[in-house]
């Protein structure tokens with residue numbers, strides 16, 4: 001009789017010991033026997049929960065002494081920076097009871113993302129992230145991903161993106177006209193200082209609203225504002241170990257998340273319904289989602305809503321950050337700003353705006369953008385999970401379920417790959433095409449490479465060309481250099497710059 005009462009207790013204890021002690025220790029031994037080291041597993045909490053949080057908080061409370069690029073890896077992935085120095089590459093660590101393999105070897109990264117991509121899936125989203133992306137492309141797998149990817153690839157192919165050039169020019173022009181009005185309104189009418197980070201967020205928001213959704217920033221404004229509030233809550237959630245079921249408990253944070261999610265869904269649904277009536281024949285992403293070219297690819301309303309949430313977020317954040325860092329770097333490196341300006345005057349003509357035919361000729365601008373993406377990659381790192389047992393580099397047995405932390409920022413700053421001047425801004429290194437695919441992968445690689453890449457590059461090229469053509473600029477003395485990972489890589493205290501109009 002007593003045994004019957006004790007049986008469930010014994011089973012529970014056995015399950016806990018098995019799951020949280022036996023399995024992790026076995027996995028740790030499996031990797032150690034292959035020479036892979038790392039901080040030792042600590043039952044249940046692993047070693048990241050507190051340590052990673054503390055490392056990030058510590059880094060974020062400090063800032064670099066000057067605007068140099070060597071401290072970027074340390075600031076944006078401090079746990080990687082510290083542990084890789086002690087344990088080498090790759091190394092093992094634990095997020096709760098989840099095993100993580102940190103990798104920064106380009107050959108291995110290429111295997112994971114390209115040649116063996118079938119053995120690796122996306123990691124299961126922390127449910128907090130669903131608030132931002134819904135069940136959109138970023139987190140989908142299998143047949144559903146294939147259909148959504150087919151539709152969205154069609155919406156963002158280069159020919160389609162080139163048709164959007166006049167919209168991108170118009171958005172940038174509106175922003176510059178607003179700046180000019182600001183200069184005019186000042187007593188000192190020659191220059192003005194502002195935070196370009198905020199401006200580029202608005203610009204990217206306007207461009208994604210116009211090109212992908214056929215609307216504009218004011219229509220999408222509420223959606224962007226709600227998403228910004230969601231980001232702050234998601235970041236808090238991501239820094240803690242995920243506890244299953246916790247998201248259903250009506251805590252203050254959860255209640256706010258639910259409310260924001262409901263409001264975003266309602267706004268996006270309203271936008272879709274409005275556009276369904278009027279803009280079916282347009283060349284926007286939304287029109288393609290609503291009526292894809294293949295009949296079998298039809299999506300239901302929830303799927304369209306989720307894709308819209310994904311593209312509102314992905315389309316704004318990353319490109320805005322690329323532009324922000326590019327301007328900061330050009331503000332610091334005047335010689336490259338001058339080279340870019342000469343190129344724009346030569347290719348587009350002085351006082352003229354770029355058109356789609358100019359894009360391929362803006363070679364210096366392309367090199368500058370690549371060097372910016374190398375030093376300050378907006379996506380910082382990528383994650384994968386082995387869906388089956390797999391061998392990497394012909395020697396390393398990785399068991400199914402292992403998560404992989406692909407340390408993009410570290411690869412981009414690695415002196416073994418880029419030479420002793422790896423932390424120096426030098427766009428010349430992109431004069432010739434790179435010969436190793438995975439030494440530079442700001443947009444990812446393989447089948448899941450960024451679907452919005454064409455838009456991001458065209459948008460950044462045009463905005464950069466137009467602004468460099470009209471203004472000269474320097475970094476303000478009030479700028480504090482503090483790159484910070486906040487889902488994407490951002491300047492923690494903004495990007496204050498001083499602009500003056502060219503004659």
Ligand code: HEM
Pocket residue numbers: 137138139149208310311314315316318319322377378379382383441442443444445447448449450451452453455456
């Ligand atoms: C500088 C700008 C951008 C950067 C650096 C960037 C970076 C990335 C990276 C690294 C990935 C791969 C993630 C992974 O495989 O785990 C990705 C995927 C994705 N990006 Fe971008 N992105 C940028 C701009 C954009 C834009 C403008 C859009 C939309 C308009 C967009 C939409 C997406 C989507 C939907 C995916 C998921 C693709 C899939 O899983 O099939 N991105 N991006």
